[in-house]
Amino acid sequence: ETGVTQSPTHLIKTRGQQVTLRCSSQSGHNTVSWYQQALGQGPQFIFQYYREEENGRGNFPPRFSGLQFPNYSSELNVNALELDDSALYLCASSLGAEPHYNEQFFGPGTRLTVL
Amino acid sequence: AQSVTQLGSHVSVSEGALVLLRCNYSSSVPPYLFWYVQYPNQGLQLLLKYTSAATLVKGINGFEAEFKKSETSFHLTKPSAHMSDAAEYFCAVIRRNQFYFGTGTSLTVIP
Numbered sequence: 734e735t736g737v738t739q740s741p742t743h744l745i746k747t748r749g750q751q752v753t754l755r756c757s758s759q760s761g762h763n764t765v766s767w768y769q770q771a772l773g774q775g776p777q778f779i780f781q782y783y784r785e786e787e788n789g790r791g792n793f794p795p796r797f798s799g800l801q802f803p804n805y806s807s808e809l810n811v812n813a814l815e816l817d818d819s820a821l822y823l824c825a826s827s828l829g830a831e832p833h834y835n836e837q838f839f840g841p842g843t844r845l846t847v848l
Numbered sequence: 849a850q851s852v853t854q855l856g857s858h859v860s861v862s863e864g865a866l867v868l869l870r871c872n873y874s875s876s877v878p879p880y881l882f883w884y885v886q887y888p889n890q891g892l893q894l895l896l897k898y899t900s901a902a903t904l905v906k907g908i909n910g911f912e913a914e915f916k917k918s919e920t921s922f923h924l925t926k927p928s929a930h931m932s933d934a935a936e937y938f939c940a941v942i943r944r945n946q947f948y949f950g951t952g953t954s955l956t957v958i959p
Contacts, residue, residue, distance in 0.1 A: 737891070766947075773857075775938050775949030776892070789946055823891055832942050833880050833899065839891030 735760060737826050737840035745846045746814050754809040754843045758826030764788075765807040766837060767799060770821040782807055783830040811845075819847045851941045852881075854950035862958045867911075867926040869953045871939030874920070880942040881922045883913055884949075887935045895937075898922060909933070929957045 738757045746752050758765050764783045768776035778791035782801035796812040805826070811818055821844050825837035855870040873881060879900050884892040896907025903915045913924045924937060934957045939950040 768947075773951070775940070775951050776947070777949070778946045781946070791946060825891070832945060832947060836894055837947075839893070841889060841891050 737824060737838050739822075739824055739840040739843050741843060742841070743844045743846075745848065747848050748814055748816060750814050751810065751812045752814060752845060754811075754822050754824075754845070756807045756809070756824035756826075756840060758805045758807065758824075759838050762826035762828055762838070763805050764827045764830045764835065765801055765805065766825045766827070766832075767807070767809050768823040768825065769793070769818075770823055770842070771817075772820070776823055779809065781830065788830050814847045816847050819845060821845075851943050851948040852939045852950040854937075854939050854953050856953055857951065858954045858956070860956040860958055861929045863931055864928050867924070867929045867933065867955065869924040869937050869939075869955065871913075871922045871924065871950060872920050873922060873939075873941055879915070879917075881913075881915065882940040882942075882947075883907065883911070883922075883924050884938045884940060885909075885935050886938065886952075892938065895924070929955075931957050931959065933957055 740755045766781040767779040770776040780790040781788045785801045798810045801807045821842040823842045825839045827835040827837045829835040853872045881898040883895040896905045898915045906912045911926045936952045
């Protein structure tokens with residue numbers, strides 16, 4: 734069984750650019766959640782996708798957007814990059830949307846550096 | 849509003865010593881509490897979770913945590929530290945159907 738994978742591993746961008754991060758969910762999982770983990774901080778919830786629909790969003794501006802595909806893989810897009818967007822971006826997949834009952838399995842993350 | 853507070857951003861213990869990592873939660877949050885571990889260059893892994901079934905929760909790798917409502921605490925313990933326990937540990941709660949993580953505690957194990 735393949736776990737959650739993310740690509741790329743590392744990425745360097747400049748302010749104002751756009752970036753797309755990718756996540757392949759664990760086999761059989763229909764829910765993907767995205768988190769931003771700044772250096773020295775805990776992960777912060779960005780949004781969740783359940784069966785291709787956004788199903789909850791944290792306190793992030795609209796320039797953070799996402800997609801989930803029919804195979805339940807997902808993308809995180811960030812437009813107009815700012816220096817503060819530099820962080821580790823984690824994706825987690827689960828069997829269902831309800832976090833109380835469905836364990837989230839995390840990928841290793843994508844390290845984004847904005848210069 | 850802060851939902852969980854982790855006291856001590858860095859904790860050092862000797863190999864074989866007791867590990868105690870502290871987490872306090874806001875009293876308004878529902879009682880779904882979690883501990884996650886993050887090894888270098890890896891994602892988070894669930895250690896254990898409290899869902900109101902039992903106040904003492906046993907997790908993987910010999911870790912356990914006790915839910916104490918009177919102290920609004922959910923501290924993580926392990927009787928004897930191993931070198932492999934060196935990692936970042938996060939306490940988390942679910943509020944409004946989403947996770948809120950603490951700022952993390954980095955555990956160093958001294959040989």
